[in-house]
Amino acid sequence: KPVVAIVGRPNVGKSTIFNRIAGDRISIVEDTPGVTRDRIYANSEWMGTQFSLIDTGGIDIGDEPFLKQISEQAEVAIDEADVIVFLVSGRGGVTDADEHVARILYKSNKPVILAVNKVDNPEMRVGIYDFYALGFGDPFPISGSHGIGLGDLLDAVVKAFPESANYEEDKTIRFSLIGRPNVGKSSIVNALLGTDRVIVSDIAGTTRDAVDTPFTTPDGDEFTMVDTAGIRKRGKVYENTERYSVMRAMKAIDNSDVVLFIINAEEGIREQDKKVAGYAHQAGRGIVIVVNKWDTIKKDNHSLHDFEVHVREEFQYLAYAPMIFVSAKTGQRLEKLPELIKKVATNHAKRVQSATLNDVIVDAVAMNPTPTINQRRLRIYYTTQVAIQPPTFVVFVNDPELMHFSYERFLENQIRAHFDFSGTPIRIIERKRK
Numbered sequence: 001k002p003v004v005a006i007v008g009r010p011n012v013g014k015s016t017i018f019n020r021i022a023g024d025r026i027s028i029v030e031d032t033p034g035v036t037r038d039r040i041y042a043n044s045e046w047m048g049t050q051f052s053l054i055d056t057g058g059i060d061i062g063d064e065p066f067l068k069q070i071s072e073q074a075e076v077a078i079d080e081a082d083v084i085v086f087l088v089s090g091r092g093g094v095t096d097a098d099e100h101v102a103r104i105l106y107k108s109n110k111p112v113i114l115a116v117n118k119v120d121n122p123e124m125r126v127g128i129y130d131f132y133a134l135g136f137g138d139p140f141p142i143s144g145s146h147g148i149g150l151g152d153l154l155d156a157v158v159k160a161f162p163e164s165a166n167y168e169e170d171k172t173i174r175f176s177l178i179g180r181p182n183v184g185k186s187s188i189v190n191a192l193l194g195t196d197r198v199i200v201s202d203i204a205g206t207t208r209d210a211v212d213t214p215f216t217t218p219d220g221d222e223f224t225m226v227d228t229a230g231i232r233k234r235g236k237v238y239e240n241t242e243r244y245s246v247m248r249a250m251k252a253i254d255n256s257d258v259v260l261f262i263i264n265a266e267e268g269i270r271e272q273d274k275k276v277a278g279y280a281h282q283a284g285r286g287i288v289i290v291v292n293k294w295d296t297i298k299k300d301n302h303s304l305h306d307f308e309v310h311v312r313e314e315f316q317y318l319a320y321a322p323m324i325f326v327s328a329k330t331g332q333r334l335e336k337l338p339e340l341i342k343k344v345a346t347n348h349a350k351r352v353q354s355a356t357l358n359d360v361i362v363d364a365v366a367m368n369p370t371p372t373i374n375q376r377r378l379r380i381y382y383t384t385q386v387a388i389q390p391p392t393f394v395v396f397v398n399d400p401e402l403m404h405f406s407y408e409r410f411l412e413n414q415i416r417a418h419f420d421f422s423g424t425p426i427r428i429i430e431r432k433r434k
């Protein structure tokens with residue numbers, strides 16, 4: 001999916017525009033920690049074209065001086081985006097800070113679209129002419145608070161997307177590593193790619209993104225490690241900020257089939273771990289929980305089991321995700337990772353037969369009667385799988401209101417007991433039979 005970034009000095013209305021474009025499409029699932037609440041990254045769509053949206057204004061660079069902050073935010077946009085929306089304010093003309101942003105954006109070879117915000121009425125349109133001086137062609141007058149002009153702006157944004165050929169489907173299994181700084185992501189990457197066991201392909205032309213690394217195992221399985229460059233590189237100030245790393249993780253998750261969620265055994269689970277895992281779950285990706293630095297743990301007969309229980313408690317919604325204990329330092333169990341990723345990817349893309357599925361549901365209903373509300377009983381007529389990645393099931397019923405979440409969970413467990421969906425979330429949707 002192409003990525004759009006909104007950049008500009010503070011107070012031009014970046015978050016307002018972000019929220020307008022992201023709209024209500026951001027769903028917050030109650031029982032999972034909602035990273036999406038941070039509103040720094042969102043999936044959106046315009047006229048049938050999907051894209052991701054990032055608000056670099058949300059990236060707080062701490063105590064850096066003002067202009068330095070603005071520069072860092074513009075750099076983020078240049079690094080991450082396919083198209084940049086450069087936002088200025090129609091009230092008060094071009095400022096020094098606007099010119100500062102402009103100078104940084106000149107140097108990028110990404111398409112830049114200039115939007116003048118706060119043009120709330122037609123009389124204010126004359127004010128946009130000043131902004132030709134920034135050198136990004138015709139400015140688009142918009143009003144975030146009134147929702148004016150956004151359609152024209154989005155038309156221009158979508159038109160500037162790179163050729164769709166860059167986003168072609170391939171059979172490779174795409175996976176990413178997510179986790180807080182220092183959990184050992186880059187050590188795992190180096191250990192995996194550094195062995196003779198895998199053949200790292202020539203990058204040019206084989207993937208959609210130069211930051212991805214394709215490799216092949218001796219069994220001939222093809223994998224692409226998403227955002228390898230981002231995991232390895234370090235140094236710029238913003239790359240160490242939490243919001244930036246969360247945003248980058250969200251982008252990697254969107255581009256993956258399977259997510260390796262890395263936890264540091266030495267430090268245990270932190271708040272930031274939950275955010276990122278919650279997003280991977282909501283996004284419907286396959287998930288493997290990888291506990292790294294296992295070499296640092298003093299072990300007795302219980303340590304592995306105890307740690308697993310602890311993680312399972314903290315991440316109840318990831319009950320389906322397999323867990324593996326590794327050490328990037330000693331290499332322990334790392335060789336099992338590709339196999340495990342493949343298995344999860346297979347389950348993530350699994351389709352089951354309707355006949356067998358309905359047998360499972362009929363048996364389930366016989367075992368545990370459907371719920372009733374006011375003496376009206378839920379009736380299940382037919383169940384069918386409508387999608388993969390993640391596997392999604394539609395249950396045709398007499399009245400969707402009669403479904404209870406605990407009964408839905410029961411059905412999910414029954415489906416899981418009969419088909420191997422380990423590693424993948426599954427979705428169940430009720431529809432009224434017409």
Ligand code: GDP
Nearest residue numbers: 181182183184185186187292293294327328329
């Ligand atoms: P990243 O920020 O998640 O990419 O983490 P790094 O790969 O840079 O690792 C952070 C630190 O943890 C480095 O000092 C590594 O040497 C160390 N480290 C990584 N994996 C292991 C491990 O399995 N065992 C031990 N003892 N240290 C590790």
